Amino acid sequence: MEKRRESQLSSEVDLHSEGKAHGYLRVPFSSNSAGFGWIPVPIAVVKNGEGPSVLLMAGSHGDEYEGQVLLMNLLRSITTDNIQGRLIILPGVNAPAVAAGTRVSPIDDGNLNRLFPGDANGTPTEMVAHYIDSVLLPQVRYCFDFHSGGYSCEYIPAAHLVAPDVPDLRDEAIGFLKAFAMPNSILIEGLKGGEQRLLGSCRRLGVGHMSTELGGAGVFSLDIFRAAERGLPRLLRHVGVLKSNGEEESAPTSTFYLRQAGTGxxxxxxxxxxxxxxxxxxxxxxxxxxxxxxxxxxxxxxxxxxxxxxxxxxxxxxxxxxxxxxxxxxxxxxxxxx
Incomplete structure (x- = not known):
């Protein structure tokens, strides 16, 4: 049977209306406790006139906490007047994994960042990946996805990205790292299987992408979080969606590392x-x-x-x-x- 291409998810929030709104994406799910139920995925949208559209995500893996808190703080504090364009914020995008504090969803063992471009008729996690790929990413110019090491590993505090081969795109991506300015920045080259990750969908759809590794070990690192908290407004101003308040400090210097996927x-x-x-x-x-x-x-x-x-x-x-x-x-x- 041919796969249905139209997403089965629905949004309680109008993605195109001016102002600030929040609610849930509804992921249809039939279970023992609710035969016609749905899984709530929190979403917030802030829109103010013309300007770039930016998708912010955290909680792709539920045991990575700094990014979740970073985006929850942002969506509560940001006002429409601060924005020129649109922010779409998903602070806990793999909601079942976030609720369980696990890397993958306990409902379907879904690792959201390995299931792109998703499947409209698939498991709940596949349906979320399909919605991001088919509905959200085509509407935005930039997508920033906040990760940490999770329970199994710990990173030096860093932002990272898979380095594009095209010089102009590579320069743009390095600009994201320099604006966010974590103590460390990692360029990854030679990654295989990238088409199954969010970055693969971003590449295919022409969306500028950056990610992070904000600590890990399944704990909340305050020092690393503070660095990300300072870096996020710089990044959003850099891409033009956050207005300047005239009091911005210069970005600190970041130490850059190259990681060759498959070696090291x-x-x-x-x-x-x-x-x-x-x-x-x-x-x-x-x-x-x-x-x-x-x-x-x-x-x-x-x-x-x-x-x-x-x-x-x-x-x-x-x-x-x-x-x-x-x-x-x-x-x-x-x-x-x-």
């Missing part, structure tokens, strides 16, 4: 308890011991030694000590001048 990743080669030998943000060299995995069921065995295969700076580190074969333990980046 260190994976567990045994199952057990990880004794990490390096810290987040530390410079390491090829051959250096990254950590050892201890075997709790056979504690008399020598632990498995895991080494770095290249030089770099640790930009990502696994949080739980318990690990298994195939888990990502570390990711390395190389400092670059931009």
């Amino acid at each position: 990743m260190v994976y567990a080669t045994a199952t057990g308890v990880l004794e990490a030998r390096c810290k987040l943000g530390e410079d390491v060299t090829a051959g250096e011991v990254a950590g050892v995995v201890h075997f709790t069921e056979t504690p008399w065995r020598e632990p498995e030694v895991i080494r770095f295969k290249q030089d770099g700076t640790i930009i990502n580190k696994r949080s739980p000590a318990r690990t298994k074969i195939g888990d990502n333990l570390f990711a390395l980046g190389t400092r670059i001048e931009i």
Whole structure:
């Protein structure tokens, strides 16, 4: 049977009306408790005349908290007079995962940022991805998606993006990073499977895109949050949707890193308890011991030694000590001048 292309989601908020409004996207879902029910996804829209349209998202993964709080604070505090154009804000876009505090939805195991462009007749998470791809993104010029490391890992405080190959688009994207100006900025090259992520839909539809990694480990990092809180108004002014108040401070300097997807990743080669030998943000060299995995069921065995295969700076580190074969333990980046 041919897939239905029209989204089944409905919005309680008119995306085109002037002013400020909030409500829910209704995701149809039939369950044991509600045969004809729907899942509420909070949405807010602020519109004031002509100007760029910008989509702000957080909560694609429910265990990433800084971005959710960042956008909830924004939607409560922003006024129509502050805006020139339109903001569409989804502070908890994968609502079931947000409610459960889990990376994926407990309803359908849906990882929203791996399901684009979605499916109008699919699972609830696929339907949300389809709505973003088919309804929201075609209406906006920019999309900024706020992530953290989640329960399983922790990042240096950073904004990041997959570097476009086209020079003008690359320059525009680097401009986002410099305006947001987290302590660190990460350019990713060589990513595979990007078409299944939000960035793939943004690329296909010509929408400028930037994301973040605001800490992680399933906790709320106040220092990293404050840096993002200062950076968001700069970013929104940079793209022209937030009016200047005449009192803006200059963006601080950000340290740039290049991460080549598929390289610089260190994976567990045994199952057990990880004794990490390096810290987040530390410079390491090829051959250096990254950590050892201890075997709790056979504690008399020598632990498995895991080494770095290249030089770099640790930009990502696994949080739980318990690990298994195939888990990502570390990711390395190389400092670059931009």
